[in-house]
Amino acid sequence: MGLFRRKTPSLGAAAPQVPTRSLLSRNHKEDVPCACGYNLRGLSFGTKCPECGRDTRLYWESHVAFNSGQSEEAVSFVLDAVRWLSKRSKGSHIAAVDVCQGVCRVAIGQCGSEPAAREMLSDILGLARSEPIGAIVFALVECGILYAAPEDSPDDFDSLPLWPPSAA
């Protein structure tokens, strides 16, 4: 499925049919060494290293953090927000703006208030703007952890509104 795009019919044009797929890809395309030296390439995200038993999520997050130029904490947070959105959307497309607002809503859920959530996102996670969120999402796509539709682009994340998140 296209990760970012929630298709809505508009102007009489029929929305294209898009196959629904699992959000988390099973085919990781990049080499990611485990701490034990085992290459985690090809393993499902979140499974354990067959060699040493470590949870592989940490290694994927560190890899994506490096590729996106963001922190591992920010990667982990965005990934959790996308998974939360994916459950709520039941397989329909998720637009870039939805990802950004989902990040804010998850932050409010964790922090208890919008001011505290804004502070956590900007001061701790470095996610005060939509662009770093997009950088993380596309780094996750790049190594096969998330799917994007062909028309999805990092530019979709340019200057998107984060606050206040819609109450959807």
Ligand SMILES: [Zn+2]
């Ligand atoms: Zn290992």
